[in-house]
Amino acid sequence: MSFYRSFLKNQRTTPAALVTAALSGTLGVFAFRRFLTGEAHAEAPRGFCPLQGQEQKQMSGFGRMGWGLTTLKLASVQTVSHNAKRLRFELPENSSLASLPLTYDKGHYIELLVKKYPNGRASSHLHSLRPGDTLSVVGPIRGxxxxxxxxxxxxxxxxxxxxxxxxxxxxxxxxxxxxxxxxxxxxxxxxxxxxxxxxxxxxxxxxxxxxxxxxxxxxxxxxxxxxxxxxxxxxxxxxxxxxxxxxxxxxxxxxxxxxxxxxxxxxxxxxxxxxxxxxxxxxxxx
CATH class of the missing domain: 3.40.50.80 (Nucleotide-binding domain of ferredoxin-NADP reductase (FNR) module)
Structure with missing residues (x-):
C-alpha cells in the first residue's frame, strides 16, 4: 500500500472522499492516490468485472500532464483511534475530486484518514496539523x-x-x-x-x-x-x-x-x- 493521491477537477459539485495517508517522504508536499487508481506496478483489471478507465480533467494551474501542486486548508480534526486521525480539508474554489461516483455526502471538502507510524515523518507532520493549517498536494493522475x-x-x-x-x-x-x-x-x-x-x-x-x-x-x-x-x-x-x-x-x-x-x-x-x-x-x- 503506497501513496494515495487526491484527484481534483474543474467542477463545482463535489463528492466527499476518504483516503488514507500512510505516508513517508518530504514533509509538506504529499501525493495521495485516488481510491481506484492503479499503481504503476499493479495489473490493469480486465476479464472478470473490469474497471473502466475514466478521462480526468485537470485543475487550472496544473501542468499539461496533469501534475502540479494545490493547497488545501484544514477545516477540522477528529481522533479516530489511538494512532489515527480524520482530517477534513476544504477544496479550492471551482474544484472537486475527480473520483469515483461513489461518495454521496455533499460538501466541498476532502477527508484524509491518517494513521501515524513510529518515526514516520509525513504521518507525524499530518497529525500535528491544526484547523487553519494548509497542506500542498499533487494531482490529478489518470485512474x-x-x-x-x-x-x-x-x-x-x-x-x-x-x-x-x-x-x-x-x-x-x-x-x-x-x-x-x-x-x-x-x-x-x-x-x-x-x-x-x-x-x-x-x-x-x-x-x-x-x-x-x-x-x-x-x-x-x-x-x-x-x-x-x-x-x-x-x-x-x-x-x-x-x-x-x-x-x-x-x-x-x-x-x-x-x-x-x-x-x-x-x-x-x-x-x-x-x-x-x-x-x-x-x-x-x-
Missing amino acids: YSWKPNECPQVNLIAGGAGITPMFQLIQGILNNDEETTKVKLIYGANTEEDLLLKDELAAFEHKFPDRFQAVYAVSNPSAGSLVKQGRITKELLKAELIQGGKIFVCGPPAMEQSLIGNKGLLWGKTGVLQELGFSRRQIYKF
Whole structure:
C-alpha cells in the first residue's frame, strides 16, 4: 500500500472522499492516490468485472500532464483511534475530486484518514496539523473508475489502514439506488483498536443485511471479544470469499504479496488467491 493521491477537477459539485495517508517522504508536499487508481506496478483489471478507465480533467494551474501542486486548508480534526486521525480539508474554489461516483455526502471538502507510524515523518507532520493549517498536494493522475453493477458481487480484503479505499467502494456501491452488487469485506488488523471505521461498517451491515457483510480477523483481540483471532489466512479466505466475484486488495506489502504473489519470469510466484482458484484478472490491488 503506497501513496494515495487526491484527484481534483474543474467542477463545482463535489463528492466527499476518504483516503488514507500512510505516508513517508518530504514533509509538506504529499501525493495521495485516488481510491481506484492503479499503481504503476499493479495489473490493469480486465476479464472478470473490469474497471473502466475514466478521462480526468485537470485543475487550472496544473501542468499539461496533469501534475502540479494545490493547497488545501484544514477545516477540522477528529481522533479516530489511538494512532489515527480524520482530517477534513476544504477544496479550492471551482474544484472537486475527480473520483469515483461513489461518495454521496455533499460538501466541498476532502477527508484524509491518517494513521501515524513510529518515526514516520509525513504521518507525524499530518497529525500535528491544526484547523487553519494548509497542506500542498499533487494531482490529478489518470485512474480507473467503478462502473455500477459491473459485478454481481465483490470481495474486499483489507489490512490495517488499507480499509480506506475499501470504505469508499462500500459506501458508493451501497448508497447507489441503482446498484445491486453484493459486497463482502474481510478486514484484518493487529488489535481491535486498529480496526478503523468499524462503527461506519457496522451501520452498513445493519442497513444492508442482504448486500453487505464484514468479517474481522485480529491478531491480538481483547478478552471476551467476538472478533476472530488470527490473521487473514488461506483457510479464512477459503471459507469466506464469494467465488466468481472480483477481489480488491489493500494492506501492508507483506499481506499483499502473500495474497497476490509477485511477478517474474512466467508470472513469478503465485499467491494465496491464485491457489484458491482466482485468476489475476479478477484481482485488483490498490
